[in-house]
Amino acid sequence: MTIATTTLGKAAADAAATLVPSSVPLVAVPASFADVPVDSTAMVASFVGSPSAELAVVADGAVADAVAAAVEAGTPLAPVDALRPALEAASRALGSGVLETVRTEPVSKVLAEDTEVYALTAGDVPVAWFAVRVRGARVTTPTTSQVPTPRANLRMLYDVEMTLTAEIGRTRLPVRQVLELAPGAVLELDRTAGSPADVMVNGRLVARGEVVVVDEVYGIRVTEIVAGGEQVG
Template identity: 75%
Template structure:
């Protein structure tokens, strides 16, 4: 009798499929269920925590073909940078949330029986990478009236949290081949005209726009517009 995949398994498969589409490979990759014992021992795993509902740990382990290709690149490129788009694609399948900085850990430390593991490979080829996800369900509690904090109290909890603001003057999309062909003197044409406002982003979310200024020989942005909450920034190409 055919078994119906559980919701958790479907979440893992969807995330793995999204990651497989963006792992560098000369051939299309497909994600197939595996176990943590299939991942070569002693490998280094790239791990990124996803904070959302649900929250999860996303893991990618690059195979020799991927690591060799990155090492042979004419442009200095870290494996974490090459695989970050794949982790971001997997994270988007989980819903709204924030993907934290990618870190490197021994595979034995992050993979176990509580992790869904998938092998990413082209038909008839050696595995290009392994993807794993550990989903942590959101804990929901129903507070009593006396436990419900006021909105201002909620904000006070966040006052000392540091956030990274990024100013962006434009974007462009390039293939891996074009990136590898970059050389000093190359000019990249962005998607905005000269004088267009710069975007101010917090954790990748558009919050304001402004004009670029120079303050004591340091670049700055003079805010000219606060963006409404329903307007968001695009995805980096």
């Protein structure tokens, strides 16, 4: 069976292999998604960049050993934290971007036929598994008869995920006051109660809205779209 891989996927797998907890060096070898044990748990993180991707490491045994060693040393370690360095290394191989919070998911929900999978092996024995699934359109070189229009160029970005942040206010403090902060301290922000919150993408103001609660989760109801987007310093 031919296993499809990409140079970018292999680079990400090689980077992850160096930081998966193991007493011996691991080597990334192309594998099939069907080779990964279906009863295992995957540590998954979304990477938002160019390209954006879903990254996953399956390493139940390595994680259990790392957690046990940390407990024995008196420094408890969460399972997701044991594999975050490997996922961070893989994300850096993809390029600049942001790696979201690591979460756990069943292998059956993570792997599919369009996922690049690599066995992280010691010798010929798989110790862990790495998977990467690139989201969005891949860039190809157009022919002279297929030059994309501006709208087509924009459509290629539709699946790229972006991180939105909401800001209810700011303040400026001298270093001395920052160092003196303690639980219970109250900071006065630069806007009055009830003022709209700013919705920003990569530090650029795109909208304003009011803070709401939806099923016990905070949300923003957009009340104004900011034309052109203002850069927030």
